[in-house]
């Protein structure tokens with residue numbers, strides 16, 4: 275009690291004093307007293323006033339930080355403490371207070387979060403399905419196309435008529451047979467059962483819908499659609515409208531597709547409006563394609579409809595050999611949209627001098643393309659025989675995923691990121707396919723029984739019909755990580771584009787100069803990047819003072835990587851490359867390496883460089899309170915508490931790393 279009285283008296287005295295002497299010292303003292311009395315607002319005001327008079331007062335920053343924290347003005351508090359730390363990086367009170375601030379923020383967040391319902395943002399719910407002006411004309415036009423091109427007459431509906439109960443029952447039992455056959459992928463049989471069932475009861479609209487789905491499975495889009503149109507409008511149910519919309523979109527009839535999907539959306543029961551968004555999403559996908567498709571025809575992007583609404587997707591497609599990575603770029607790919615706007619004489623010039631680029635697609639699928647017939651044969655025997663969609667239908671999904679840059683439709687038909695890894699999934703697929711292809715080759719070469727027992731699980735020995743190796747999710751993750759630690763990004767350093775420039779530079783054609791000038795003004799990056807696994811290169815360890823560097827190059831006529839030495843290397847000395855950008859300071863380098871490759875770098879450079887001026891790089895002693903240690907004047911990456919430490923470090927190894935030239939080597943991809 276007496277103490278409080280003392281404090282009150284002092285506040286009165288200080289207030290009087292401040293009338294005459296408004297010094298920062300007096301303000302800070304009063305602020306501190308207010309703080310003791312838990313009067314946060316006046317404490318903050320005084321501290322702020324003190325900071326106006328003296329921006330270097332650490333105590334004022336502390337009081338302001340504490341008061342703002344108590345008032346739950348977290349950001350303000352954070353800023354005061356931050357400024358205080360900039361003046362005094364070792365201030366214990368601020369460091370402690372920072373921890374309190376962090377706890378307060380987390381506690382406050384937890385308290386608030388309890389009352390905030392987790393509301394998911396659903397872009398599709400914000401989009402309208404309004405009919406656009408002029409759509410009625412387009413509707414008629416598309417209906418006309420439907421009749422003329424696909425022979426679907428929208429008036430050809432099957433009106434409800436009386437059908438005897440026994441015929442209805444017979445139809446229903448054929449319907450069940452059709453259902454089971456379709457489920458087991460016996461599609462022709464399913465179709466026959468549908469025909470018989472509908473012969474008995476043509477007014478069973480569920481059966482008409484089923485027949486449409488069988489036709490859809492058989493990829494007979496027009497037939498499928500015709501069956502749906504046969505259902506009279508008032509009897510069409512939600513699945514029929516939805517499927518119709520999907521099929522019309524496939525036939526490139528977007529206005530009709532939107533009409534059907536609008537109907538499907540409207541039929542979703544009120545209770546499911548926020549969860550069953552399939553039709554609404556499909557509607558927006560159709561609309562986005564209709565509106566933005568023409569706009570992006572000439573652009574290297576396309577607009578899709580994703581969880582966040584309309585989204586821009588990159589779709590630059592630069593062809594390259596799937597086996598060796600050689601560029602297969604044509605003049606049209608190289609010039610892009612500009613190709614059509616080239617003055618006719620320059621276009622003719624480009625066509626004349628562009629190297630002959632002929633791709634050789636896989637003979638059984640169009641998913642892979644090669645630079646030569648021998649690359650095609652090699653790819654087939656090494657891996658493609660295992661993943662080619664012609665022999666392995668799952669390959670279709672894989673190649674579609676790659677084509678769509680990791681995006682695809684979820685099981686619910688939602689367009690989303692299905693693959694978020696940095697490298698394409700084909701990297702792992704190729705490795706596994708190569709193993710299987712090699713196993714098959716060995717089986718053939720050595721005789722099936724001998725090898726079979728080597729590669730089959732002992733329990734299954736003799737029973738297995740074919741080579742199989744189940745891959746669990748955990749193994750997939752682990753193998754993917756393993757692969758990323760060993761891969762090297764590379765691209766063909768020579769391509770038809772570079773050959774073209776070489777070709778025209780040698781001609782004496784007067785168009786050469788104009789073309790070179792055009793290329794200079796319109797130069798674009800036309801290289802394709804690959805991830806390669808090179809057995810010897812993958813044995814290269816990392817050092818931040820790397821003595822070799824990896825670059826793009828050619829080997830045996832194919833794109834490859836070259837390892838160049840950066841300095842003389844003695845026999846027996848280890849070759850070190852770098853996995854990261856060595857221009858980064860030590861803390862960042864170590865963080866990157868730790869995050870991406872799980873090791874803590876202790877290379878010579880990391881040993882003889884420090885993190886900052888607060889610790890002696892040599893003896894590890896911390897700097898005295900508020901002091902900054904002087905740094906090495908040459909590299910500015912090591913700090914010492916004394917001349918002795920500096921000399922010692924120099925002799926022990928700093929001299930070897932002090933004046934290294936750190937090039938940014940971005941080749942190896944490090945962000946996993």
Ligand SMILES: C[S@@+](CC[C@H](N)C(=O)[O-])C[C@H]1O[C@@H](n2cnc3c(N)ncnc32)[C@H](O)[C@@H]1O
Nearest residue numbers: 759760812813814815816817871873874875876
């Ligand atoms: C491309 S491999 C190099 C060959 C590897 N040493 C091996 O035995 O297969 C990359 C892996 O080598 C290890 N590694 C490379 N450089 C290292 C270093 N400076 N310190 C510790 N481990 C390193 C890490 O485990 C990293 O993920």
